[in-house]
Amino acid sequence: xxxxxxxxxxxxxxxxxxxxxxxxxxxxxxxxxxxxxxxxxxxxxxxxxxxxxxxxxxxxxxxxxxxxxxxxxxxxxxxxxxxxxxxxxxxxxxxxxxxxxxxxxxxxxxxxxxxxxxxxxxxxxxxxxxxxxxxxxxxxxxxxxxxxxxxxxxxxxxxxxxxxxxxxxxxxxxxxxxxxxxxxxxxxxxxxxxxxxxxxxxxxxxxxxxxxxxxxxxxxxxxxxxxxxxxxxxxxxxxxxxxxxxxxxxxxxxxxxxxxxxxxxxxxxxxxxxxxx
Amino acid sequence: xxxxxxxxxxxxxxxxxxxxxxxxxxxxxxxxxxxxxxxxxxxxxxxxxxxxxxxxxxxxxxxxxxxxxxxxxxxxxxxxxxxxxxxxxxxxxxxxxxxxxxxxxxxxxxxxxxxxxxxxxxxxxxxxxxxxxxxxxxxxxxxxxxxxxxxxxxxxxxxxxxxxxxxxxxxxxxxxxxxxxxxxxxxxxxxxxxxxxxxxxxxxxxxxxxxxxxxxxxxxxxxxxxxxxxxxxxxxxxxxxxxxxxxxxxxxxxxxxxxxxxxxxxxxxx
Numbered sequence: 002x003x004x005x006x007x008x009x010x011x012x013x014x015x016x017x018x019x020x021x022x023x024x025x026x027x028x029x030x031x032x033x034x035x036x037x038x039x040x041x042x043x044x045x046x047x048x049x050x051x052x053x054x055x056x057x058x059x060x061x062x063x064x065x066x067x068x069x070x071x072x073x074x075x076x077x078x079x080x081x082x083x084x085x086x087x088x089x090x091x092x093x094x095x096x097x098x099x100x101x102x103x104x105x106x107x108x109x110x111x112x113x114x115x116x117x118x119x120x121x122x123x124x125x126x127x128x129x130x131x132x133x134x135x136x137x138x139x140x141x142x143x144x145x146x147x148x149x150x151x152x153x154x155x156x157x158x159x160x161x162x163x164x165x166x167x168x169x170x171x172x173x174x175x176x177x178x179x180x181x182x183x184x185x186x187x188x189x190x191x192x193x194x195x196x197x198x199x200x201x202x203x204x205x206x207x208x209x210x211x212x213x214x215x216x217x218x219x220x221x222x223x224x225x226x227x228x229x230x231x232x233x234x235x236x237x238x239x240x241x242x243x244x245x246x247x248x249x250x251x252x253x254x255x256x257x258x259x260x261x262x263x264x265x266x267x268x269x270x271x272x273x274x275x276x277x278x
Numbered sequence: 279x280x281x282x283x284x285x286x287x288x289x290x291x292x293x294x295x296x297x298x299x300x301x302x303x304x305x306x307x308x309x310x311x312x313x314x315x316x317x318x319x320x321x322x323x324x325x326x327x328x329x330x331x332x333x334x335x336x337x338x339x340x341x342x343x344x345x346x347x348x349x350x351x352x353x354x355x356x357x358x359x360x361x362x363x364x365x366x367x368x369x370x371x372x373x374x375x376x377x378x379x380x381x382x383x384x385x386x387x388x389x390x391x392x393x394x395x396x397x398x399x400x401x402x403x404x405x406x407x408x409x410x411x412x413x414x415x416x417x418x419x420x421x422x423x424x425x426x427x428x429x430x431x432x433x434x435x436x437x438x439x440x441x442x443x444x445x446x447x448x449x450x451x452x453x454x455x456x457x458x459x460x461x462x463x464x465x466x467x468x469x470x471x472x473x474x475x476x477x478x479x480x481x482x483x484x485x486x487x488x489x490x491x492x493x494x495x496x497x498x499x500x501x502x503x504x505x506x507x508x509x510x511x512x513x514x515x516x517x518x519x520x521x522x523x524x525x526x527x528x529x530x531x532x533x534x535x536x537x538x539x540x541x542x543x544x545x546x547x548x
Contacts, residue, residue, distance in 0.1 A: 172368055172370060174370040177370070178364065178370045180340065180357075180358040181339075181340070181360075181362065181432075182360070182383065182386075183360045196374045197374070272415075273374045273415040273417065274374075276417045
């Protein structure tokens with residue numbers, strides 16, 4: 002259509018490269034990188050130990066860590082530890098959630114609740130949970146209740162504030178639409194605000210259960226005889242660095258799996274939230 | 279002009295609105311008087327900040343006037359009610375419900391039987407041109423289609439008044455044109471009183487029987503212009519000389535207001 006002017010500059014070639022701002026890169030590469038980087042790190046780890054640059058006490062080899070894992074599997078320790086820790090996390094997180102959901106929803110919808118609870122919860126969330134271990138033992142003894150209490154304290158405050166935000170983030174006009182259609186406040190709460198906020202709340206669940214996992218070692222720090230965190234603490238006493246590393250990595254993997262499960266089920270539960278048909 | 283025998287469908291009687299208190303108080307609307315009659319289509323235009331959305335919210339019962347009264351069929355407004363349907367610029371659909379579900383939700387507080395409700399939903403899905411999308415979720419639809427769901431949802435329970443707050447403001451120009459024609463068609467088929475807030479002068483004239491221009495800061499009615507263009511209208515009408523005259527008058531009014539606001543703003547800064 003446009004005859005080319007003789008002196009027109011040659012058409013700019015579209016820039017290619019992997020470092021364009023916000024631009025996509027090939028999806029195969031994107032996915033592969035997620036494996037390549039950890040693989041490189043493991044290789045370096047193996048190389049350092051293989052060449053004997055570091056004493057095994059300071060950094061055991063990947064093989065030693067894996068065989069420690071295998072020992073725990075065959076002796077049945079791992080399953081026992083994992084199930085007791087999993088139980089504590091589930092109960093601790095559920096307890097926090099059962100309280101945080103209603104409180105977060107009330108705070109997100111009613112200024113009176115936000116005003117009365119907001120400052121308190123915002124302060125409490127900065128409190129160092131580790132420092133409360135002695136008190137938690139005085140209050141809850143040395144059984145599972147104490148571990149669950151620590152997990153609860155580590156999770157609840159953040160979660161309540163996040164759920165408040167999830168609720169606040171919904172479009173005010175949704176509530177107004179409900180009002181113009183003649184629904185009462187409690188109906189709007191149940192049938193408009195809750196479903197509208199639910200994908201956000203589910204995402205909060207996913208993030209907070211990750212935090213509960215990170216509090217596991219703190220929860221099993223004192224007065225525990227079993228659990229993944231306990232195993233790590235015991236190993237510190239004997240400088241069993243292979244056990245420490247294996248335990249830490251294993252908790253990481255379990256946390257990742259929980260995250261994945263929440264993510265996938267969220268996509269299934271809230272199919273309406275996707276723009277694909 | 280004014281008919282003293284029938285009460286107006288909407289009567290805005292000396293309504294003023296002040297936001298906030300004390301030194302921070304802002305007078306959004308000084309005093310607005312406005313009568314809208316049964317099945318009239320009235321557009322409200324004005325510069326941003328002239329209080330046109332505030333006025334609509336107050337008529338919808340979503341906000342309360344500081345002074346004056348708003349009467350619907352002679353009855354003072356006390357909160358939202360099902361005699362008024364509302365369409366927001368942001369669509370405000372219930373995204374976890376399908377197209378059908380959204381429209382049906384609006385019928386829940388109606389006394390229609392199940393068969394009647396089914397029929398109404400089906401009718402309005404068809405009236406706004408969404409046949410085949412009954413079971414789609416809002417996120418899967420384009421902006422224009424979402425707003426059609428919102429229009430169907432606001433009309434299905436047969437309110438006598440439809441309040442629209444810049445409903446097509448977020449749509450691209452082509453879609454907006456299509457939506458205006460669709461709205462007129464739906465309105466011809468299901469007569470209701472419409473109050474339509476917009477800042478698009480073409481849109482205001484094209485749709486309305488009467489265009490009300492608001493003054494800025496604080497809001498007042500500057501002028502009310504009867505639009506005597508033939509109905510049913512199609513988009514050709516925008517090229518007629520008459521349309522051009524209306525547009526010139528209204529634009530001049532708005533320009534005057536905008537200059538006033540700009541002068542006020544520079545004064546405040548000094």
